[in-house]
Amino acid sequence: MTAQNKAKWFKFLILILGGGTVYKLANLKDAFYVPMQEFMGLSHTQIGLLLSANAIIATGLFVVGGMLADRFDTRKLIPLGLIGTGALGLYLATFPPFSSLMLVFCLLAVCADCIYWPALLKAIRGLGNDQEQGRMFGLLEGGRGVVDTLVAFSALGVFVALGSGEHGLKAAILFYALIDIAAGVLTWFLLKGNQAQAQTSAKNPLANLMEAIKVPAIWLVSFNVFMVYIVYCGLTYFIPYLKEVYGLPVALVGAYGIINQYMLKILGGPAGGFIADKHFKSPSRYLKWAFLALLPMMAIILLVPKSPGFIYAGMAATLSFAFIVFSMRGVFWAPMGEVGIAPHITGSAFGIGCLIGYAPGMFAYVGYGALLDHFPGQQGYNYVFVAMMLLALIGFAIASRLQRLVRKAAPLATAATA
Numbered sequence: 456m457t458a459q460n461k462a463k464w465f466k467f468l469i470l471i472l473g474g475g476t477v478y479k480l481a482n483l484k485d486a487f488y489v490p491m492q493e494f495m496g497l498s499h500t501q502i503g504l505l506l507s508a509n510a511i512i513a514t515g516l517f518v519v520g521g522m523l524a525d526r527f528d529t530r531k532l533i534p535l536g537l538i539g540t541g542a543l544g545l546y547l548a549t550f551p552p553f554s555s556l557m558l559v560f561c562l563l564a565v566c567a568d569c570i571y572w573p574a575l576l577k578a579i580r581g582l583g584n585d586q587e588q589g590r591m592f593g594l595l596e597g598g599r600g601v602v603d604t605l606v607a608f609s610a611l612g613v614f615v616a617l618g619s620g621e622h623g624l625k626a627a628i629l630f631y632a633l634i635d636i637a638a639g640v641l642t643w644f645l646l647k648g649n650q651a652q653a654q655t656s657a658k659n660p661l662a663n664l665m666e667a668i669k670v671p672a673i674w675l676v677s678f679n680v681f682m683v684y685i686v687y688c689g690l691t692y693f694i695p696y697l698k699e700v701y702g703l704p705v706a707l708v709g710a711y712g713i714i715n716q717y718m719l720k721i722l723g724g725p726a727g728g729f730i731a732d733k734h735f736k737s738p739s740r741y742l743k744w745a746f747l748a749l750l751p752m753m754a755i756i757l758l759v760p761k762s763p764g765f766i767y768a769g770m771a772a773t774l775s776f777a778f779i780v781f782s783m784r785g786v787f788w789a790p791m792g793e794v795g796i797a798p799h800i801t802g803s804a805f806g807i808g809c810l811i812g813y814a815p816g817m818f819a820y821v822g823y824g825a826l827l828d829h830f831p832g833q834q835g836y837n838y839v840f841v842a843m844m845l846l847a848l849i850g851f852a853i854a855s856r857l858q859r860l861v862r863k864a865a866p867l868a869t870a871a872t873a
Contacts, residue, residue, distance in 0.1 A: 544628055676790045693773040
């Protein structure tokens with residue numbers, strides 16, 4: 456491995472460290488939902504309001520974040536987002552009143568989703584050439600899963616070690632905050648000379664955004680991400696499905712949840728990246744056929760007999776479906792490199808992509824949940840799963856159109872390189 460390659464992968468690991476920690480405070484409920492209620496005095500409604508406020512601000516600022524990534528050096532934006540997130544965590548650990556918590560969760564969206572995330576995506580794209588985009592983004596997703604798991608369990612260990620009470624929760628929040636600050640400081644000092652820094656253009660950020668809006672390829676990539684993400688949201692309902700329909704024991708619920716949320720993220724992202732680059736030679740081509748592969752997998756889930764004797768078959772079928780989806784999540788940003796987005800509008804392109812691509816988080820769970828509430832039991836799950844199949848079919852059509860665009864763009868890119 457050359458010195459240049461070693462430097463590239465070292466920078467990549469530094470970026471992964473921040474990517475796996477920056478959202479821990481905004482998603483504190485993942486590991487500490489009940490302690491938040493007990494020791495911070497929050498109701499279900501109040502926790503929901505905090506999460507909704509964070510999601511709304513994040514969605515509204517993704518495009519602004521993309522403009523910032525085009526205007527400023529990503530080496531400055533990434534540490535700023537991490538250190539800002541950590542500073543908010545230090546205040547969060549004081550258990551402020553609910554009105555202040557609302558402000559904190561809104562500012563967490565500013566730091567993580569506006570300042571940090573589009574800059575990270577641009578930095579990752581800049582680390583690899585167009586033939587490496589699948590691997591880079593796949594390893595980003597897998598690496599984030601590893602860091603995410605280690606940090607989450609470490610914080611849980613701090614909480615338990617200090618008695619699983621109020622002091623334990625404050626210590627866990629401080630742990631998250633200090634990890635973010637440390638990652639920000641490391642990023643600042645260790646990413647010097649980063650090849651992925653933002654390239655300032657003679658145009659202003661708004662002009663870059665308007666230029667990006669006029670590029671059809673950016674919209675195709677964005678809606679491709681949208682379709683992957685809306686199917687991904689449906690994975691949440693595999694756990695209650697197995698519990699209600701197959702009588703999944705409580706002990707297996709925890710094990711299944713860990714595999715479904717952590718192990719598949721760690722394995723699926725890198726697998727998708729390497730398959731897309733090495734076998735399919737194109738992330739967009741891989742996404743097209745992966746969408747199609749979801750259809751027979753969901754058909755198997757629907758056809759597995761619904762009795763306790765087939766519980767392991769049901770688990771295997773749902774986990775196989777989820778693995779494909781996680782492999783798609785690992786590469787759904789990689790086509791940004793394939794379609795030849797100009798470097799000076801890369802940040803704006805990712806901003807538009809995040810705005811559209813992550814939008815299902817605001818309504819998909821409500822839609823799936825409404826189906827299950829209106830049609831209790833097996834019927835409701837059948838409707839949810841059929842809806843996921845139809846969405847995958849639409850995704851296949853969008854990914855097919857995207858791949859055709861990539862094929863047309865390839866000869867032009869080759870000629871330009873020559």
